Amino acid sequence: MIDLKRNERIQIKNGSKAEVIQKIGEGGQGAVYKVHYAREDYAMKLYFPRAIKKKNEFYSNLENNIVNGSPNESFLWPLYITEMKNGTFGYLMRLRPAGYEDFSKILTAKVQMNSDMAIINAALHLVNAFKDLHSKGYSYQDLNDGNFFINPENGDVLICDNDNVAPYGQNVGVDGKSRYIAPEVVTGKSRPNVHTDRFSLAVVLFMLFFRGHPFEGAKTASHCCLTEQLEKEYYGVHPLFCYDPKDESNRPVRGIHNNVIRLWNMYPRYIQDAFIKVFTAGIKDVNERLTEREWTNILLRYRNSTIKCSCGCYNTFEDETQAKLTCADCGTEINRPLVLTINKNKIFLYPETRLYTYQIEDSQDLFQEAGMVIINKANKSLWGLKNLSKRGWIVEYSSGEQKSVPYGGVLFLLKGTKIFFGNEYSGEIN
Amino acid sequence: MGKYDNVEGIARRTMILFFLIDTSNSMSGTKIGEVNDAIEGVIPEIKEISSSNADALIKIACLTFSTGVKWMYPNPVDVNDFKWSYVNAGGMTEMGKAFEVLNEKLSRNEFMAEVAGSYAPAIFLLSDGAPTDEYKDAIEKLKKNNWFKYALKAAVAIGDDADKDMLATFTGDEELVLTAHSPEALRKVIRFVSVTASKIGSKSSVSAQTTNAKQDDFAEQITEFNSDLIDSQNDNW
Numbered sequence: 001m002i003d004l005k006r007n008e009r010i011q012i013k014n015g016s017k018a019e020v021i022q023k024i025g026e027g028g029q030g031a032v033y034k035v036h037y038a039r040e041d042y043a044m045k046l047y048f049p050r051a052i053k054k055k056n057e058f059y060s061n062l063e064n065n066i067v068n069g070s071p072n073e074s075f076l077w078p079l080y081i082t083e084m085k086n087g088t089f090g091y092l093m094r095l096r097p098a099g100y101e102d103f104s105k106i107l108t109a110k111v112q113m114n115s116d117m118a119i120i121n122a123a124l125h126l127v128n129a130f131k132d133l134h135s136k137g138y139s140y141q142d143l144n145d146g147n148f149f150i151n152p153e154n155g156d157v158l159i160c161d162n163d164n165v166a167p168y169g170q171n172v173g174v175d176g177k178s179r180y181i182a183p184e185v186v187t188g189k190s191r192p193n194v195h196t197d198r199f200s201l202a203v204v205l206f207m208l209f210f211r212g213h214p215f216e217g218a219k220t221a222s223h224c225c226l227t228e229q230l231e232k233e234y235y236g237v238h239p240l241f242c243y244d245p246k247d248e249s250n251r252p253v254r255g256i257h258n259n260v261i262r263l264w265n266m267y268p269r270y271i272q273d274a275f276i277k278v279f280t281a282g283i284k285d286v287n288e289r290l291t292e293r294e295w296t297n298i299l300l301r302y303r304n305s306t307i308k309c310s311c312g313c314y315n316t317f318e319d320e321t322q323a324k325l326t327c328a329d330c331g332t333e334i335n336r337p338l339v340l341t342i343n344k345n346k347i348f349l350y351p352e353t354r355l356y357t358y359q360i361e362d363s364q365d366l367f368q369e370a371g372m373v374i375i376n377k378a379n380k381s382l383w384g385l386k387n388l389s390k391r392g393w394i395v396e397y398s399s400g401e402q403k404s405v406p407y408g409g410v411l412f413l414l415k416g417t418k419i420f421f422g423n424e425y426s427g428e429i430n
Numbered sequence: 431m432g433k434y435d436n437v438e439g440i441a442r443r444t445m446i447l448f449f450l451i452d453t454s455n456s457m458s459g460t461k462i463g464e465v466n467d468a469i470e471g472v473i474p475e476i477k478e479i480s481s482s483n484a485d486a487l488i489k490i491a492c493l494t495f496s497t498g499v500k501w502m503y504p505n506p507v508d509v510n511d512f513k514w515s516y517v518n519a520g521g522m523t524e525m526g527k528a529f530e531v532l533n534e535k536l537s538r539n540e541f542m543a544e545v546a547g548s549y550a551p552a553i554f555l556l557s558d559g560a561p562t563d564e565y566k567d568a569i570e571k572l573k574k575n576n577w578f579k580y581a582l583k584a585a586v587a588i589g590d591d592a593d594k595d596m597l598a599t600f601t602g603d604e605e606l607v608l609t610a611h612s613p614e615a616l617r618k619v620i621r622f623v624s625v626t627a628s629k630i631g632s633k634s635s636v637s638a639q640t641t642n643a644k645q646d647d648f649a650e651q652i653t654e655f656n657s658d659l660i661d662s663q664n665d666n667w
Contacts, residue, residue: 028629050654107484109439116432145484179485179634207484211440224538225548226443227580229641231634256441256546266433313432329432 004033004046010090011083012037013063018044018082018092027146030090037080037092044082045163046090053173059084061172062091062163071136074129076160091163100149100158107145107207113152116314120303121155123205124366127299129159130201131292134194138165141192142176143200145207168194178228178235179213180204183283186236195286202278202290209267212260214279217242217250221257241279243272266328268305268318274298300345300366307350309334317348338413340385342427349373349413349429351383360389360421374410384410391422443486444544445551445632446506447476447624450528452557452588453494457519461558461588461667464613468620470514475621479628480509486549486632491541495528497521506541525557525596526565529572536577550580550644552627555600556620557585560593569599582631582648584623586610589667605653615663622655 009017018037025032030047052058070077078091105111113119147161164174171191182199184190206214220234240250252260282288306316313329324335340347345359355371357363370389376382387393393405398416405411417429480488489506494517502515535541542548572578585597587609598604610616630648
């Protein structure tokens, strides 16, 4: 055990020295300090001397990750590495900004997400981060409740512990937590890889949405002591999804798994089906696990068809054929609003619905807002779509009348209206 | 206002951290003072481990033994609500009696009756002497208790008069018996063992090949800590 003191100086490889400000945390592998380096403050993770088994391999993997750079902005990626000294070393990363909370605190309901929209966005951020990580040739290996943070206000995500990240097929000696890793890793048949990441991602998404565990139900609850042997059984050898359509023997138990029971039916069928696929066929067949792209499409469909009732509750239309829904909270009947179709996107236009940049131009940015549905102050039955994008739009109403809608301008939501977004993208409201 | 307004914390198992504390006469003075202060001081850390843990919440149970035994509270208490109540020293060392009542409480009809289930507990024994009562039958019975078998166990011998062989019988491994030769070392041991047991015991197990990875990991960390401790301490009681 080493404890660094304030003002102690640590040599950065190929650089100057970082100065310790204070200790900010401690985990199983090491301690995290706030340090000052090259006129900026950083977080420095310093390993306990015996925590890392294949030390040289681990060190050079970390160096490679630093050289290759972060896959996207959701990662608290290693930026500098220290020199090896007294059998230990560490790395510098960005400090976690204020406002980001441990995912585990959201699960334990110590912290509440601000809205359903923040939850959807958190899911999208996670999936997006893993898409970029995998497309760079890496796998993360041990995603669990302890290694990412969510901003409950908007769903922004920050993933830490990126020291275990390694190129496909390589493993730097990490063992994940049974509750989160893929069954073939629990049983020791496989080392972590892209497919096992995808399994863990589905577990974490399930927990984010349903606030319970996909493999915990009547079967697991029947054991008063969950020994390690039983953990192997229920997360590795014979995991059984609590909503397996063909086997009801591990259904959630009232009094224990209340969240899952209440929330499962509040989600549209296609989301349930996605989880069923991963957690039944996907247990054995890695190709049945949803790719990040598949998750993105499902989550975007969900976001596009989720509307906010005037009472504040979010509700989702399964598809355009659903004529109305009843608000899950206040019971108001809401008729299916007009739907704007832009290529594959079907956006249900209800007050506060957002239009996003990726829908109206060639962009990978799923979060940049490009428009919003607003209510006319004088006539509340008149709704409009406000242009928040950089380009001017041209609108053609069904009457044939044309109008230009610059940034900040509003178009009326009327059936049969066509919108040209100033590039090759266009859409129609119906 | 929404789906999540009435959301509860995720169903978590419970992990009970037991402190078994020798409060016989020889513990009077600095020893019991340090025990009180160190355990009280480590509670906030355990609270943090519990509150940021989606696998299990941690409860604390404390049994003191001298002439007779006494539970600090009638049932294990969520660490979030736990208040350390200072214990005093005086009397004999009825450790056998302590093993007997611990065995009774390690039952699903007693302390291990959590609706959402439990992980195996962690049990930490602190003593500076040897049992003054008949303890062999009691420890044999305790060793047959499955909760005890799966538990993470550690003991601290406070000074050289402690019966280390007996403590090793309790932990099942002499490596899990640490010796504190000074108040400073005792404080370090209490903190390290409590925090390490809480962290390992309250988490879903790691994906190793064995089915006692938690006990192995615990033993490894305790052994490593102990080797640093031996290097650093002078006899000071």
